[in-house]
Amino acid sequence: MAMLSGVSLTNEKSYMVGKFARLALKTANLDYNGRLCMVSAGAGNKKAFGLDRSSNSWEDLKHAEVILIAGANVSETFPTLIHYIWEARDHGAKLIVVDPRVTPIARTADIFLPVRPGTDSALFGAMLKVLADNDWLDHEFIEKHTSGFEDTLDAVKDYTLEWAEEITGVPAHRILEAATLWGKAATSFLMHARGIEHHTKGVDNVLGCINLVLATGRIGKPYCGYGTITGQGNGQGGREHGHKCDQLPGNRDITNPEHRQYIAKVWGVEEKEIPGKGLSAFEIIDAIHRDEIKGLISICFNPLVSLPNSNYVRAALEKLEYFVAIDFFLSETAHHADIVMAGSLHEEEEGTVTTAEGRVVRIRAAVTPPGKARKDSDIIMELAKRLGAEDKFTYADSEAVFNELRVASKGGTADYYGITYKKIEDNMGIFWPCPTEDHPGTPRLWEDFQFKTPDGKAHFNPVPYRESAEVPDEQFPVRLTTGRVVSQYLSGTQTRRIGKLVDQSPYPQLEIHPELAAKYGITTGDLVRVHTRRPRLNSRLWLWKPFVPTPYSYPITGAEKWRLTSSPTVRSTPFPKFPNLKPPLVS
Amino acid sequence: MPDNTSGEPMEFFIDMQRCIGCNACEMACAECETNGQESMIHIHYVDRPFSVQTTVQVCMHCEEPACANVCPADAITLGADGIVHTAKTSHCIGCSNCVLACPFGVPKKSDTKELMMKCNMCYDRTSVGKKPMCATVCPSQALYFGTRTEIAEKRPNSIPVNHFGFGNENVKTKVNIMMPKGYSFLKVK
Ligand code: SF4
Ligand code: SF4
Numbered sequence: 001m002a003m004l005s006g007v008s009l010t011n012e013k014s015y016m017v018g019k020f021a022r023l024a025l026k027t028a029n030l031d032y033n034g035r036l037c038m039v040s041a042g043a044g045n046k047k048a049f050g051l052d053r054s055s056n057s058w059e060d061l062k063h064a065e066v067i068l069i070a071g072a073n074v075s076e077t078f079p080t081l082i083h084y085i086w087e088a089r090d091h092g093a094k095l096i097v098v099d100p101r102v103t104p105i106a107r108t109a110d111i112f113l114p115v116r117p118g119t120d121s122a123l124f125g126a127m128l129k130v131l132a133d134n135d136w137l138d139h140e141f142i143e144k145h146t147s148g149f150e151d152t153l154d155a156v157k158d159y160t161l162e163w164a165e166e167i168t169g170v171p172a173h174r175i176l177e178a179a180t181l182w183g184k185a186a187t188s189f190l191m192h193a194r195g196i197e198h199h200t201k202g203v204d205n206v207l208g209c210i211n212l213v214l215a216t217g218r219i220g221k222p223y224c225g226y227g228t229i230t231g232q233g234n235g236q237g238g239r240e241h242g243h244k245c246d247q248l249p250g251n252r253d254i255t256n257p258e259h260r261q262y263i264a265k266v267w268g269v270e271e272k273e274i275p276g277k278g279l280s281a282f283e284i285i286d287a288i289h290r291d292e293i294k295g296l297i298s299i300c301f302n303p304l305v306s307l308p309n310s311n312y313v314r315a316a317l318e319k320l321e322y323f324v325a326i327d328f329f330l331s332e333t334a335h336h337a338d339i340v341m342a343g344s345l346h347e348e349e350e351g352t353v354t355t356a357e358g359r360v361v362r363i364r365a366a367v368t369p370p371g372k373a374r375k376d377s378d379i380i381m382e383l384a385k386r387l388g389a390e391d392k393f394t395y396a397d398s399e400a401v402f403n404e405l406r407v408a409s410k411g412g413t414a415d416y417y418g419i420t421y422k423k424i425e426d427n428m429g430i431f432w433p434c435p436t437e438d439h440p441g442t443p444r445l446w447e448d449f450q451f452k453t454p455d456g457k458a459h460f461n462p463v464p465y466r467e468s469a470e471v472p473d474e475q476f477p478v479r480l481t482t483g484r485v486v487s488q489y490l491s492g493t494q495t496r497r498i499g500k501l502v503d504q505s506p507y508p509q510l511e512i513h514p515e516l517a518a519k520y521g522i523t524t525g526d527l528v529r530v531h532t533r534r535p536r537l538n539s540r541l542w543l544w545k546p547f548v549p550t551p552y553s554y555p556i557t558g559a560e561k562w563r564l565t566s567s568p569t570v571r572s573t574p575f576p577k578f579p580n581l582k583p584p585l586v587s
Numbered sequence: 588m589p590d591n592t593s594g595e596p597m598e599f600f601i602d603m604q605r606c607i608g609c610n611a612c613e614m615a616c617a618e619c620e621t622n623g624q625e626s627m628i629h630i631h632y633v634d635r636p637f638s639v640q641t642t643v644q645v646c647m648h649c650e651e652p653a654c655a656n657v658c659p660a661d662a663i664t665l666g667a668d669g670i671v672h673t674a675k676t677s678h679c680i681g682c683s684n685c686v687l688a689c690p691f692g693v694p695k696k697s698d699t700k701e702l703m704m705k706c707n708m709c710y711d712r713t714s715v716g717k718k719p720m721c722a723t724v725c726p727s728q729a730l731y732f733g734t735r736t737e738i739a740e741k742r743p744n745s746i747p748v749n750h751f752g753f754g755n756e757n758v759k760t761k762v763n764i765m766m767p768k769g770y771s772f773l774k775v776k
Contacts, residue, residue: 090744102638
């Protein structure tokens with residue numbers, strides 16, 4: 001048996017699913033769709049800081065001198081963040097954007113660094129070297145509060161600007177300009193998202209960014225911050241409370257005996273009744289193919305659309321002996337289920353979510369589930385009852401679930417114990433960690449410079465540059481990267497039902513630089529077929545000059561913006577099991 | 588409750604530089620349903636293959652509205668408060684004169700409804716001190732509805748401009764476009 005879950009669930013539902021899979025289904029194999037999303041960021045953050053949360057409230061962003069955004073098409077994927085960025089810029093902040101494409105926010109940047117897909121860590125390495133060469137370093141901070149600086153510097157000692165230009169395609173003088181702006185600033189905020197994280201070396205890219213922040217000591221102070229931008233409705237809270245294959249509530253480790261003991265006590269079971277570490281999302285699909293998993297329950301996850309290689313996923317779903325899908329609409333995945341249970345939308349149940357800033361906020365039930373649809377939590381409780389675990393799922397309402405979650409998270413790194421519904425209400429949300437009821441919460445982390453790593457220091461991590469899992473060759477000479485459109489959300493289960501949103505981007509589009517298009521003799525509106533090492537894609541073409549601002553040197557970048565289609569690759573990294581979504585190659 | 592209690596009148600300020608093309612304004616306008624699911628604000632790419640720059644078009648509410656001046660049916664009226672109202676359904680004959688006359692390209696003729704349709708700055712809302720729908724959702728605040736004092740405080744580097752030149756014609760509008768400091772006139776070529 002296995003279960004798949006999703007990060008658009010509220011904190012309460014995420015917590016319930018984690019407990020349900022372990023105690024009612026009695027399976028270790030529970031994982032979530034965040035596996036396709038932010039795990040690289042989470043892993044990088046844990047390595048460097050021992051904690052996975054944006055370091056600051058975005059209020060700090062409004063007063064930063066320099067803002068660096070890497071691999072984040074925030075205008076299409078997080079429009080509400082733009083307001084903070086513009087407010088900072090109205091007061092003189094400078095904006096640096098790293099992206100292979102001129103996204104709408106990149107268009108307005110003071111310095112735009114158009115990297116070749118997959119070369120981000122070379123750029124960050126060269127910037128770090130500029131900081132060191134010019135002594136734009138915070139020696140006191142590095143000395144007292146960090147470790148690993150020497151080795152990290154050593155790893156970039158040969159990364160000259162010229163070398164970086166060669167690798168990344170960004171002109172050396174622009175890299176220098178950006179590093180100078182970053183180096184000389186008194187306050188700064190760095191943010192990144194899937195653009196640098198969706199790689200087999202996503203963790204390298206994340207650590208490359210963190211190294212720039214640590215070298216200048218601009219963290220834990222007013223207007224100095226760092227954070228990854230979450231993807232889903234509850235991208236932050238949904239990865240903290242135990243519906244990941246290796247996690248227990250409060251961001252606890254399922255392999256840690258003390259953590260297991262504690263949660264066993266909260267759940268009123270023996271420690272050995274909690275299964276160990278299970279398979280990750282894609283491994284579950286593999287295990288279905290190997291006949292090791294025969295039954296599956298999914299909630300809030302549309303793997304047929306969001307996991308790479310939809311043919312492979314479809315075959316797995318068809319192979320299952322028993323498949324139950326809980327979803328609010330009949331998604332592509334739910335079509336393959338033996339039983340579909342009509343669940344609830346965000347707007348149909350009370351609860352909390354944790355924002356990209358780490359702020360826990362309330363979600364309200366505005367409407368009740370229509371017809372025979374039921375609240376997700378009711379469905380889970382009913383299933384638990386039928387599986388003989390009724391006594392573990394006796395919640396009167398979402399607040400009762402939250403109160404149990406508070407206790408379960410107590411003492412963990414994501415400590416919610418001091419957060420109550422009332423406090424959230426009275427304070428426009430509360431930032432975790434919040435260990436006691438009289439604690440105000442923590443909008444800005446690390447003000448005491450006590451990091452959550454074993455030695456209490458922030459860790460620099462050496463990032464020697466390595467090539468992407470695939471590099472252009474004769475057979476596949478063109479890089480393909482993926483992007484999102486503003487009108488579609490996640491796998492589109494909700495947004496592809498709304499006519500006006502569909503009208504905005506009715507089909508997947510391939511965007512390509514005019515010079516490359518000329519080479520292939522194709523133009524805007526043509527139907528093109530793209531061959532990759534994976535299944536081929538059919539798409540309409542858009543000429544798209546803003547890809548490569550120095551088009552004469554390497555007009556080989558192509559990009560695909562798809563609403564939905566079979567996704568290109570299935571290669572996984574050993575850690576953190578992230579498939580190589582960017583950048584596959586095409587011919 | 589009105590959105591402004593200072594007594595200073597609220598005005599519309601539009602900064603196209605800030606627009607990120609998210610289309611939230613179009614959705615909000617359409618969802619409000621005053622215009623039957625059609626958006627009266629229009630977002631367009633200037634030249635998509637070459638730039639992601641978008642333009643934002645609402646009715647500028649001209650002091651001497653060309654649309655009203657050319658309307659043979661007296662369907663379009665200018666209110667005392669400077670709002671140029673959308674064509675009265677009882678009067679509009681669907682001749683499209685206004686569509687051709689407007690220098691900003693605002694009115695659209697609905698073929699199904701045989702009627703001119705354009706933005707009336709959410710008259711039902713703004714006349715009672717509320718902000719237009721689009722301005723309440725714009726995440727970049729490219730669409731800002733508020734007082735002159737507020738905009739001066741919030742945008743120290745730019746200035747509202749409501750004087751436009753189209754060839755030899757000068758047009759003054761109720762709606763302002765934000766320009767870099769130092770400008771007071773926008774010549775449209
Ligand atoms: S902008 Fe066009 S539609 Fe609006 S008042 Fe002026 S002429 Fe009329
Ligand atoms: S809501 Fe604002 S940013 Fe979005 S398209 Fe409209 S004007 Fe532009």
